[in-house]
Amino acid sequence: MNAEQLEKTFQDKVDAEIRIEPRDWMPEAYRKTLIRQISQHAHSEIVGMLPEGNWITRAPSLRRKVALLAKVQDEAGHGLYLYSAAETLGVERETLIDEYLYGNAKYSSIFNYPTLNWADIGAIGWLVDGAAIMNQVPLCRCSYGPYARAMVRICKEESFHQRQGYEIMLTLCRGSEAQKAMAQDALNRWWWPSLMMFGPHDSDSPHSEQSMKWKIKRLSNDELRQRFVDVTVEQAHFLGIAIPDPDLRWNEERGHYDFGPINWAEFWDVVKGNGPCNRDRIRARRKAHEEGQWVRDAAMAYAEKRKARQTAAEAVASPTPVATYS
Numbered sequence: 001m002n003a004e005q006l007e008k009t010f011q012d013k014v015d016a017e018i019r020i021e022p023r024d025w026m027p028e029a030y031r032k033t034l035i036r037q038i039s040q041h042a043h044s045e046i047v048g049m050l051p052e053g054n055w056i057t058r059a060p061s062l063r064r065k066v067a068l069l070a071k072v073q074d075e076a077g078h079g080l081y082l083y084s085a086a087e088t089l090g091v092e093r094e095t096l097i098d099e100y101l102y103g104n105a106k107y108s109s110i111f112n113y114p115t116l117n118w119a120d121i122g123a124i125g126w127l128v129d130g131a132a133i134m135n136q137v138p139l140c141r142c143s144y145g146p147y148a149r150a151m152v153r154i155c156k157e158e159s160f161h162q163r164q165g166y167e168i169m170l171t172l173c174r175g176s177e178a179q180k181a182m183a184q185d186a187l188n189r190w191w192w193p194s195l196m197m198f199g200p201h202d203s204d205s206p207h208s209e210q211s212m213k214w215k216i217k218r219l220s221n222d223e224l225r226q227r228f229v230d231v232t233v234e235q236a237h238f239l240g241i242a243i244p245d246p247d248l249r250w251n252e253e254r255g256h257y258d259f260g261p262i263n264w265a266e267f268w269d270v271v272k273g274n275g276p277c278n279r280d281r282i283r284a285r286r287k288a289h290e291e292g293q294w295v296r297d298a299a300m301a302y303a304e305k306r307k308a309r310q311t312a313a314e315a316v317a318s319p320t321p322v323a324t325y326s
């Protein structure tokens with residue numbers, strides 16, 4: 001088959017909702033797009049542990065500590081599944097990690113905001129994990145098999161994350177005036193950065209159209225953001241706290257909430273590395289990576305030792321057959 005035929009067979013498969021698997025032919029641009037998207041997603045999961053990990057020791061009760069510890073650990077797991085999914089596209093995990101620690105690979109801008117108090121942990125679970133679910137549920141139907149399958153488990157865990165955050169918010173909102181004020185303050189600070197998590201408007205998102213055609217992406221940035229606003233506003237009403245947007249109102253005609261303009265200058269500034277915590281986050285990740293080198297070395301040495309032992313045991317169990325002549 002020539003290149004054109006290969007491309008057509010590929011697109012026909014995608015259109016027929018047949019999953020693309022690692023050994024299948026795929027356009028180079030499809031492979032590159034997926035490597036970029038999956039690795040950015042993996043980096044985000046790993047960096048995402050930092051703002052919350054910081055609060056494990058300060059969680060207000062043992063129950064909260066256990067839940068937060070489990071959540072942060074889940075995020076590490078998400079990063080690992082996603083690096084594995086990216087590796088099926090023929091790229092080494094070390095290369096990807098190097099690109100984000102020492103190069104300029106991106107991760108979600110939301111993790112460059114600081115967590116100032118306990119209410120922020122509630123707001124992150126509710127809003128950030130809530131936005132992640134909105135983004136990730138459609139990815140369970142992504143055309144690339146390993147990515148889609150990784151997303152199934154990730155989404156189940158994200159839903160626990162969202163609920164633990166919302167429960168923290170609910171507890172604060174039903175507590176003292178000061179606690180409710182903490183919840184409101186956290187919502188004020190996390191609301192807009194959460195809306196930015198869906199990325200630029202569709203009209204400013206050059207890769208989106210191709211990704212939709214390849215069925216990597218199923219819904220546009222603006223559609224996802226709208227869905228998020230619609231469900232989250234109702235949840236804020238239930239909590240009894242206000243979304244910090246004077247333009248927010250129900251639009252009967254559209255059947256959706258209208259909301260005010262997003263500060264895109266802030267978004268791009270954070271993406272470019274000038275958010276409140278960009279430098280801290282990278283510094284912390286580099287330190288963890290470098291100080292963890294001995295752990296990776298030890299794990300490799302142990303794996304090799306086990307393999308050598310297994311090979312020796314197999315050789316004893318089934319000695320090389322001696323040729324017989326008759």
Ligand SMILES: [Fe+2]
Pocket residue numbers: 045074075078154158
């Ligand atoms: Fe996650």
Ligand SMILES: [Fe+2]
Pocket residue numbers: 075129132157158161
């Ligand atoms: Fe999560």
